Amino acid sequence: MNQVQKLLIIGFVWPEPNSSAAGGRMMQLISLFKAQGFSISFASPAQDSDFMVDLQEYEVEKESIQLNNSSFDVFVKELNPDVVLFDRFMMEEQFGWRVAENCPDALRLLDTEDLHCLRLARQKAFKENHSFIATDLFVEEVAKREIASILRCDLSLMISEFEMELLESTFKIDISILYYLPFLLKPIDAAEIQELPVFEERRDFVFIGNFLHEPNWNAVQYLKETIWPLIKKLLPEAVLNVYGAYPSQKVLQLHNKKEGFLILGRAIDAKEVVQEARVVLAPLRFGAGIKGKLLEAMQCGTPSVTTTIGSEAMHGDLPWNGFITDDVADFVDAAVQLYQDKAIWHKAQKNGLKIINQRYSKGLFESSFRIKIEFLRSNLPQHRLNNFMGSMLQHHTLKSTKYMSRWIEEKNK
Structure with missing residues (x-):
């Protein structure tokens, strides 16, 4: 008998579909994985909010987690998820190394939402009254963090084809670790x-x-x-x-x-x-x-x-x-x-x-996404071997992020 697959989502905030498109997007991803038969846990270090969705209504386990705290290691090891989805690069930065260390065989996905570095570089260009050009991204500190996060993950979900092309042409990211998955909507009859x-x-x-x-x-x-x-x-x-x-x-x-x-x-x-x-x-x-x-x-x-x-x-x-x-x-x-x-x-x-x-009809994307996830899970060692830059970053940043986090944890005691 097949064991139920487990998905852990690490959320930047608890989903608020009525407050933002990001909240709606997260609920679409939950629905997509539910349809694939995953049991889902949603964990976040964020405070509860008055407008967050009741995850239990969607049969999703809600877990509060702490930043810079080894209690997460115990939690993730015990859960032992097959797939981990980071909601935005900041969550991968915080928890990615802990997932890699405690659940090395879990497929690591990043939902970028939008390219934060692109938004911030354009905002800066607007405020400084000059036209944005792609090389503006090279001086954006967030770009270095966000691109590193994309490289460390097995697959990054992109909602914009423009941003996929930008990652390929400007940052030379290999297409094998990017996946176009826009908003998934019900068709209108x-x-x-x-x-x-x-x-x-x-x-x-x-x-x-x-x-x-x-x-x-x-x-x-x-x-x-x-x-x-x-x-x-x-x-x-x-x-x-x-x-x-x-x-x-x-x-x-x-x-x-x-x-x-x-x-x-x-x-x-x-x-x-x-x-x-x-x-x-x-x-x-x-x-x-x-x-x-x-x-x-x-x-x-x-x-x-x-x-x-x-x-x-x-x-x-x-x-x-x-x-x-x-x-x-x-x-x-x-x-x-x-x-x-x-x-x-x-x-x-x-x-x-x-x-x-x-x-945007979700039927256009459901089965190909399921096939992609199944393929990656079956070929994960080879997929990671092909992503040398990612392995190298995982090796080095795992060390630096790990010791910084451990230091903060000790300081907080």
Whole structure:
């Protein structure tokens, strides 16, 4: 009789699918491994939060773990997982060497979420007012840490084809340790499209995004200071509803009823507020990965106006769910067109539904991912031999990280 395979996920935070795209992504991965018959434990050093998902509802064991503490060694040895999934490179840095030492035969996966070094380098280029170029990444300290983490893992899950190409061309990472696995969504059928609110039933513009994420805060400032006043001049009755988890005082201060710029905080049901809106605005000026807010807009049948950064790696050769532009005047013009012209709006909506079904339908990825995991588990020694850079980094950083962690542990006693 086959033994049940065990997956250990080491989470940076507890999943909050209603607060961020990262939380939604994590729940999709849990569902993917559940379908493969894995029993799953989710461990995190993070504090519990009011909005975290109840993992027990999904038959996932919840474990609190500590940083720089050998109690983790006892826990992981006892669990003896077949596969370990690190949620972002910071968790691999903290716990990767302990997993390698205590469970050497476990397949080590990294879910990158987005390339942190790319997001930070673009943010820096934006703040310093120069165009981002790939070699900017070489001076980014986070890049050195993140690339080392990717090399040490057996496989890194990437949600963006652009980022995969960047890792291959700029950092010369071998494709054998990278795997394209975007957001995994349920396809949308004709009956569901019929149930969506029609053009006439919708009103207002909407922006939605977690405010702990710097690109979102920057986009809201850009809307407030530059874009929204121009839209408001052309559409005096228009309202922009700004939703997002964890708004700080500086975010709340932007609320202005007279200007039709409303800061509404956390959305109880994000899909509902996006479905009721006529147009999503997402003028993102830096960032990385795939934008959950724009996929959600497509799922809700709500056209969007965004930037090249916003739409990056999202739609392949398919036409966008609205308009893509980095020019302020064009952005305003596109927003007004979508808001007023039913024919343009309908065409944009159809484009979005096509993108979901042709690029993000989970059925496109489930079986090939299962085959990849099975292949790696059967050929792990050879796969690791082929990844010499990874073995070398594992050897050296295991030592340095290990002794630094041991020192912190002693200091904390």
